[in-house]
Amino acid sequence: MVEINPDITKARTLSSNYYTDSKIFHSIFSKFGRYWQYIGHASEFDDGYVKPVKIGHEHIVLSRTTEGFHCFSNVCTHRGMIIVGDEGCKKSLICPYHGRTFSLEGKFKKMPEFESVENFPTNKDDLSHYKTNIWENLIFTLLNEVDETNNWFEHVKQRMSFLDIGNFTYDSSRERKYSIKANWILYVDNYLEGFHIPFVHKELNKALDYGQYKTEVFTGGVLQVGIADEGTNSFDIPPGHQDYGKKVAAYYWWLYPNLMLNFYPWGLSINVINPVSEDVTEVRYYGLVNNEELLGKGAGADLDKVELEDQFVVESCQKGMRSSSYTNGRYSPTMERGLHHFHMMLTENN
Ligand code: FES
Ligand SMILES: [Fe+2]
Incomplete structure (x- = not known):
């Protein structure tokens, strides 16, 4: 297995065989049972x-x-x-x-x-x-006796303590199932950077202040905090909380390896990324509503549209991974720290 240089300014991205080789796929996937x-x-x-x-x-x-x-x-x-x-x-x-x-x-x-x-x-x-x-x-x-989750529950609990998640209402009409012709790592890569938002998600970009988009990395995952643009819904964060005073439009949590918890002022969207083979991934969406009046507004307004825009780019990148002209690339130190962190975790854990 290759190593990713911990210095992002020197590092090269994951090589393309991670996205195309069925042996690498199975070796990584066989350890999914160690994570909740x-x-x-x-x-x-x-x-x-x-x-x-x-x-x-x-x-x-x-x-x-x-x-x-x-x-x-x-x-x-x-x-x-x-x-x-x-x-x-x-x-x-x-x-x-x-x-x-x-x-x-x-x-x-x-x-x-x-x-x-x-x-x-x-x-x-x-x-x-x-x-x-x-x-x-x-x-x-x-699924496995070994728990390598690295306590991500604690990170989420602490940061989202101002929400009463246990009282959110599960809404089965928000369930979705997508089959994507791409490796699961590409799907996660794409999730972990807001770099592509102005290029790929024109509508979403209007709701977010791109200049203030923040990425935080921790053992076990990555948190991206989207800040609302003028006139867009944001969370009501109480005094004393580290984000008090900020107009947070969305908290995007990725928990290694395949769970995403997306908190919006309307509630929570859960994405589960199920690898099927080295070039097929199933993505499942589940939704919990906290404030019905805010559905359809802000950064979490049209998740179906954003999902299809993301699928277009990851399926296209999967084709690129098969090309003999591409092996890997470089990271943007300002916009791709989450991605770099994921690749280091992936190569260290496998
Ligand atoms: S009873 Fe279940 S396989 Fe025979
Ligand atoms: Fe996206």
């Missing part, structure tokens, strides 16, 4: 609802019982059938192939025609269990 993955909002769950979630090639389910939330594998321990289909299910977990039944905690309950099987059932017949973490009604899971 967003899998749902508490309000989506009545008692007994079982929701299927896919993270890369892992099929998991999230259920809620009176005991709390449970996250476990959606792959039947008999012959590997996916148990719960896309629509989810209610109160019973029965494999549609041969009827193996599990509890809503993922424990084996019964199975027809297995009476004479020796040493059966054992805990190998239960569905593999994963840790969950609930923060402000947002539910996360860790």
Whole structure:
């Protein structure tokens, strides 16, 4: 693996094989399970609802019982059938192939025609269990025992302390799913710089004061703070907060490797970046509303339009990565610090 020079004025960007080589793709992606993955909002769950979630090639389910939330594998321990289909299910977990039944905690309950099987059932017949973490009604899971998240929750909690995120309303009409013909790293690269805003997002550029756009890096992620232009909505930040007095239009958090929390005066937009292969990425959007009257205004007004503008550039860059004439480039020290930080993390962690 290459190294990125920590001095941005000397560094070269990530080389193009990171975006095209399937071995590099799999090696990086195999470690995603070490970082908390967003899998749902508490309000989506009545008692007994079982929701299927896919993270890369892992099929998991999230259920809620009176005991709390449970996250476990959606792959039947008999012959590997996916148990719960896309629509989810209610109160019973029965494999549609041969009827193996599990509890809503993922424990084996019964199975027809297995009476004479020796040493059966054992805990190998239960569905593999994963840790969950609930923060402000947002539910996360860790697929691997190792947690390398580097405490990003603390950074977000502290900076966003003036918002009552736990009382934001989950709005399923804001869910989106996009399939993009580009490597996931390109999608994140693009997210991590506001450099392209005046060129790619003409409308968004009118809402933001480009000259005051700020990027902060920390262990575990990057925060970009968009400052509102005259006449654009901004947060009401209380005295004592480090951003008091600033007209903040948006807080764009990227948490390594694939989570984005975008706070706008109207609420929160969550983006989950799911790598599919070295040149296909699935992006999912989820929305939580805090102030309905501010929807459609300011920097978070038309997220669908901004998304399509971003997809156009990342899909085009993916074509460039395949060209023999391009290997890598240089960073702008004033505008691409977030990108440089991401590339250092990526090469250090892999
Ligand atoms: S694969 Fe599930 S019961 Fe056979
Ligand atoms: Fe963009």
